[in-house]
Amino acid sequence: MTRTEKLPVMVLGGGPASVFTACGLVKLGFRVGLITRPRPFPAWEGLSERPRVSLRHFGFVKTLASIGPKVARAAHWNGVSRVQNQEYILERQRFDQALLEDAMDKGVEVIRGRVENVKRQRACWHISCQTAQGARTFATNFLVEGRGREARLGRRLSGSDVVTAPATSALLKSYRVSMDRPAMTSVAAFAKGWAWFLRDGAGMAILQIFIGSERGDLPPKDGLEVYFSALTGQIDEAEDWLDGAQAEDSAVSVRTAAATLTRPAGGKDFLVVGDGSLALDPLSGNGIFYAIGSGLAAAPVINTLINRPADGDLALQFYRERIELAFAGGCQSAREFYASEQRWPGQPFWQARRNWPVEASSAGSLSGTAELCRKPVVRDGFITGEEVIVTPDHPRGVWQVDGVPLVPLLRSAGSGEGMAAAFGVTAGQLAAARRWLAEHNISG
Numbered sequence: 001m002t003r004t005e006k007l008p009v010m011v012l013g014g015g016p017a018s019v020f021t022a023c024g025l026v027k028l029g030f031r032v033g034l035i036t037r038p039r040p041f042p043a044w045e046g047l048s049e050r051p052r053v054s055l056r057h058f059g060f061v062k063t064l065a066s067i068g069p070k071v072a073r074a075a076h077w078n079g080v081s082r083v084q085n086q087e088y089i090l091e092r093q094r095f096d097q098a099l100l101e102d103a104m105d106k107g108v109e110v111i112r113g114r115v116e117n118v119k120r121q122r123a124c125w126h127i128s129c130q131t132a133q134g135a136r137t138f139a140t141n142f143l144v145e146g147r148g149r150e151a152r153l154g155r156r157l158s159g160s161d162v163v164t165a166p167a168t169s170a171l172l173k174s175y176r177v178s179m180d181r182p183a184m185t186s187v188a189a190f191a192k193g194w195a196w197f198l199r200d201g202a203g204m205a206i207l208q209i210f211i212g213s214e215r216g217d218l219p220p221k222d223g224l225e226v227y228f229s230a231l232t233g234q235i236d237e238a239e240d241w242l243d244g245a246q247a248e249d250s251a252v253s254v255r256t257a258a259a260t261l262t263r264p265a266g267g268k269d270f271l272v273v274g275d276g277s278l279a280l281d282p283l284s285g286n287g288i289f290y291a292i293g294s295g296l297a298a299a300p301v302i303n304t305l306i307n308r309p310a311d312g313d314l315a316l317q318f319y320r321e322r323i324e325l326a327f328a329g330g331c332q333s334a335r336e337f338y339a340s341e342q343r344w345p346g347q348p349f350w351q352a353r354r355n356w357p358v359e360a361s362s363a364g365s366l367s368g369t370a371e372l373c374r375k376p377v378v379r380d381g382f383i384t385g386e387e388v389i390v391t392p393d394h395p396r397g398v399w400q401v402d403g404v405p406l407v408p409l410l411r412s413a414g415s416g417e418g419m420a421a422a423f424g425v426t427a428g429q430l431a432a433a434r435r436w437l438a439e440h441n442i443s444g
């Protein structure tokens with residue numbers, strides 16, 4: 001019989017969303033356990049500058065050191081080739097390992113093991129997991145589900161409330177290339193989907209092909225190699241990418257990749273973070289950035305649910321609105337990007353994605369006027385209701401700019417140093433807040 005260990009908060013999964021949630025909670029004074037197992041398949045991704053800034057800001061020293069080189073990303077889309085932007089190369093198994101090391105340095109109790117079963121009994125969650133030392137069981141009053149696209153809890157609790165973009169699978173194969181071939185990434189569209197190629201500058205390359213995978217589209221496991229080769233032959237750019245490359249022996253790996261929204265994302269004793277509640281289309285290249293933001297938002301939400309239950313509904317409203325807006329915005333950008341590729345209008349892959357979601361969202365539109373209203377915001381580690389300014393490009397409202405609350409600033413008369421002192425900020429901060437109001441044509 002295994003002894004049950006009790007912790008106030010348990011986090012399942014060890015990706016960026018879980019780790020940022022756990023570290024945020026430790027900073028707020030919680031004792032937090034995190035159970036995770038290593039990603040069982042090889043994965044390489046691209047990281048933009050924004051998540052790197054967050055990692056630096058929050059002192060994720062080992063994670064930063066695990067990030068590969070910054071490379072130019074070439075895009076071949078709608079018959080036009082251009083170097084679109086830059087990205088850092090990430091080897092996910094290494095990145096995830098470094099995240100865990102940083103989490104431990106910050107005081108998170110990391111348990112390496114596979115979560116096998118999660119049950120809620122009265123006011124308590126019971127978790128059983130398998131570790132290298134054997135089975136362990138945990139009990140907690142608050143559960144964070146962060147097992148990415150494999151997260152089961154959200155789905156189990158959500159019934160049928162899952163919104164999914166057209167089914168997409170990512171097929172990945174690794175290659176050996178000459179060490180003198182420089183690091184690079186490249187994206188290209190083809191009739192059946194799109195592909196992402198990466199060379200790390202150290203003799204390794206991967207080709208990842210994204211295709212539609214409605215039921216029955218993918219062959220059985222033993223047919224994947226042949227299927228992958230046939231797809232590769234249809235991508236014009238692949239000949240140049242794979243020039244001199246030798247395929248590794250490892251099998252083609254498959255990941256599901258459609259954008260997905262799973263509701264509910266939380267309740268009074270649980271929260272689903274990262275991909276488990278909202279997974280973006282990988283075309284956006286923003287998944288890790290969103291997962292970090294999800295973890296940062298989750299910590300004050302959980303603090304409120306546990307320590308100020310009277311504000312629990314407000315906290316969940318804050319979390320829900322954040323997810324729904326990010327989903328609407330992400331789907332809209334993906335839809336526009338797919339629609340901008342016009343060479344294969346009759347191909348099912350492009351047809352399905354240029355028209356999904358069916359209703360185009362107005363998220364991000366810049367027309368309309370500003371309004372003052374009360375909304376949930378993060379204040380001193382909790383979610384509280386504050387007066388904010390809602391504009392069409394900030395539908396969740398802006399409470400403060402550079403530490404200066406905007407609505408009180410609008411209502412107050414006066415200027416200069418006295419005013420800055422009244423708000424407890426510098427003249428520079430006050431100027432930044434005023435500039436924001438002026439740029440949005442808002443006056444008292």
Ligand SMILES: Cc1cc2nc3c(=O)[nH]c(=O)nc-3n(C[C@H](O)[C@H](O)[C@H](O)COP(=O)(O)OP(=O)(O)OC[C@H]3O[C@@H](n4cnc5c(N)ncnc54)[C@H](O)[C@@H]3O)c2cc1C
Pocket residue numbers: 012013014015016017018035036037038039040044045046047048096113114115116146147148149150170255256257273274275276279280282285286287288289291
């Ligand atoms: C094909 C593909 C390509 C992508 N490319 C990019 C990209 O280029 N750039 C980008 O920013 N984003 C990309 N993404 C998105 C990115 O991978 C995710 O958005 C991000 O990792 C989500 O973080 P997370 O913390 O929610 O979950 P994850 O990072 O998925 O972490 C979940 C963790 O939980 C663990 N876990 C799962 N089940 C169990 C269990 N039973 N027990 C214990 N642990 C478990 C997993 O091993 C994993 O470590 C891509 C996604 C896909 C599918």
